[in-house]
Amino acid sequence: MKRILLAALTCIPMYAQAADAAKTLAAQGNKQGTTACQACHGEDGGGTAAAGFPRLAGLDSGYIQQQLMNFRSGKRSHDVMQPIAKALSKKEVTLIAAYYAALPVPAFAPEGGEAALLSKGEAIATVGDWDHEIPACFQCHGPGGRGMGASFPAITGQSAMYISSQIEAMKSGSRTNDPVGLMKSVADKLSAGQVEAVSAFLANQQSTNGNQQ
């Protein structure tokens, strides 16, 4: 009993310390060249839609870790993110991933769009286009596109610019870290019109990770 109490007592400050360290990292960066995350990803982790900087708040921690590691290795290439990820220690990667995963998904201003475009996008997200071997987005990204663990990220509550840029990155090969090449095979089959429609639809949907007030 004493041991358990002791363990509990020592755990709490450790946890708090880790959260503080992550918070500092997010707000100020580190001295090794990592800039403040929130400069681009927003104070609440909601991203900057107009610039295509993604929401991090409420994403799966394993997924965030994986992306940072892949920026380091070059499996996912990005001029801004690669040097930032390389300047993080492995411990910082774990800390910052846990920090953003625990944040609630911020209220998101649906981007709107033409009804015909949105309904075309909805069909791709919920039914797919099997005549062209395109499954529904939500078949892998889960109900409401809220993500399935570390392998299939949340795709709702992200900006249209970010979603379409990632589909293009899969097509072009600048992002190659999708499991089993599943997303690459889908991206290659999506037409330009379909990318536009599905990005618009997803950017018009709220998302949640269950941490909302």
Place this chain on the structure above:
Amino acid sequence: MKNTTSILMAIGIAVAMITLSGASVAASETAATVPVKAPEFTPPNEADIPNNEFGKIVRQGKNIFDDTQNYAKQYVGNGMNCVNCHLASGRKANSAPLWGAYVRYPAYRAKNSKVNTYEQRIQGCFKYSMNGTAPAADSPEMIALVTYSYWMSSGAPVGAKLKGAGYPALPKPGITPDAGRGKTVYTESCQVCHGANGEGKKADGKSVFPPLWGSESFNWGAGMHRIDTAAAFIKANMPLAKGGTLNDQEAWDVATFIMSHERPQDPRFKNNVAQTKKEYHDENCKYGEKVNGKVLGDKH
């Protein structure tokens, strides 16, 4: 002596009958007999479901088909949905589409040695693939599923073996299929969705990726537990939207691995595993075989 001869003859005939019935089951389940010049068919668009009483029942059928767990839960005994084996709401060619099956019933099935109605065929799905209980032929659920299939087959030639019906039969590869090699394929290509223990994945209590073995999967009587059937399905359809990317050997190997795990008992179970195996199972399945020291299908 005369007695022994007649017993031997009887055994010989029985074995031949089992082999024969096994072969014809394989043919009907995997559409091995579809001729090269099979007529083609495209099902109507979902948007064209009419907005009337008929269309309402069609939509009910589609709901049951896509989310069986929710809309027909009293008949389901595992974590499966119809759409898990019949992709794209039962529309996809080479994924046992409803339009391929509907026009072929009533049909004789070696599985139960009688002419089956389409309703009886669906009852088989519930009993085996859904490890549950069969809805009555006149139940609202069955009526909705039949109505959905009827609508989807609008304009299809009755009785025709259509191109894309069933799963395209996959001949056994040159090298004997092996569960050990299959495990490697599984780890690399299947596990990300179906899990390290074949358990599948859920979100909000809803099945997202179906369980492939274990208590929540289809039982030992389902067509999919047959390695030839599973290999055919996998080759044509898996990984999702990447059908045709595994080679024939990989498809057979991974099917062998998946079907070398425990799953719910065969509802036709008789007395013991050995007898059940003899009556209902053939060389295309692992039921009653010893894997890792345990007999599959036996109570552990």
